[in-house]
Amino acid sequence: MTVGRSLSSRLVLSWVATLTIVFFTLPATVYLPLAALRIGDIAEIGLESWTTRRARILVIDALRADASGTRRIELTRGLLVHMQRNPEFRFAVFEPKDGGLLPGSSTELASHFAPSTKVESFGSMFHLADDPNSDARGYDRIAETPIGRMRIIVYGAYFHWDDVLQQLYNHLKLINFIAFIPLCAAVAAVACFVVRRCLAPLRAAAAEVAVVDVNSLDRQIASMDLPTEVLPFVEAVNDAFDRVRDGVERHRRFTANAAHELRTPVAILKARVDRLNDKPLKHDIERDVRRIQTIVDQLLILARLGGANKKSDREIDLGHTVLAITADYMPIAIDNRRTIEFEPPPARVAARVDGWVVESVVANLVENAVRAEPEDGTVVVRVLPGAVIEVADHGDGVAPEDRERIFEAFWRKNDASRGAGLGLAIVRELLDELHGSIEVRTTEGGGATFVVRLPSA
Ligand SMILES: Nc1ncnc2c1ncn2[C@@H]1O[C@H](COP(=O)(O)OP(=O)(O)OP(=O)(O)O)[C@@H](O)[C@H]1O
Ligand SMILES: [Mg+2]
Incomplete structure (x- = not known):
């Protein structure tokens, strides 16, 4: 997450910027309008307090003490x-200690104050009762000055607009900056929290999208809890899903139709070949036709894969089903001078899957194994507890670097292979959808053992 692009950091930056402006111009942005409109107490203490404060600062600047310690007020510029x-x-x-009046003070103003009157250090605002100007205000307080603690009384100054600037300047104090730091930290924490909270539904949506594949394109990302700002994006993703699904569906239908259309001419071709008399030619053509037939059948299964629901609510006896398929392949194996041995499970093994799925998986594995098995060898098919099927041969095996590739469609170790390279791709696809698995191991003594795990009942 780069800082520049992070929503949290942008929010924090903009909040801190806003806060900085508000915080350091607070006297002008808040007090001034209130005071100008004479709303509430602000009218009393706002503008006048700035004026008296400015006056007090001028007086403090004018305080002097000479070498003998005598203190006075100098008339500064x-x-x-x-x-x-x-x-x-x-x-x-x-x-403040002895109540002595400093030379330079207004004796007339001082005469209104009993020197011994206790004054709080935070001071108080006053109006002289005998002053005909009822707006006049003064301020009486004890302040730290360069010549020590002094009681400073100012009176009779009026508000001027440049008092605001003076006030803003006074506001830019280190203590204010220090107070500002925890405020910024709090803002940052809140921003991070809010952004995390607001984006939680987006993370959930991303998790939903992450598991979408070609078989689950009918999903739609729920947009209920999403912030309205990201809704257009989510809707666009949902629309894209719709379009991709339509396209995939069209391709699937096309493949299914093409494969289906091819079946009839292939069947006719087979019937014609059967009537041929030239034995060697007939044998060759028969082999070619079988190959075309397999490819067409595989294509058809592949095209149906996405549409059909392979999960079954029936459970099958895996031992029986696998034995039946193995038996079907026995004559072909024997024709090719190989045998197939079936090892039944110790007890009944049930799987929750459609029979045709098991048929497709086992047929593909047995066909491959018989092809890989050396002459006079035996392919072993086992059903094990936990709905596991193993098909082991003693051929060349599958090199470690090919163990993933063999499951890719149209991949074959070499072009001399009779197949189209679709069998294992179909098997993998079927098992993926069932949340089953398939892996290749090395048979003891050499060869490949395919291990299939089906959903057990
Ligand atoms: N038991 C095995 N031993 C060694 N190699 C194998 C075995 N099974 C498959 N392979 C290799 O994996 C490749 C892909 O197998 P797959 O079943 O997908 O295609 P195919 O058998 O060539 O064609 P199809 O199954 O479509 O008729 C095979 O061509 C072969 O090279
Ligand atoms: Mg195959």
């Missing part, structure tokens, strides 16, 4: 400019 803009502006600074 900042203070002067402020006084010019606010003709009613006055200030007074007391020593």
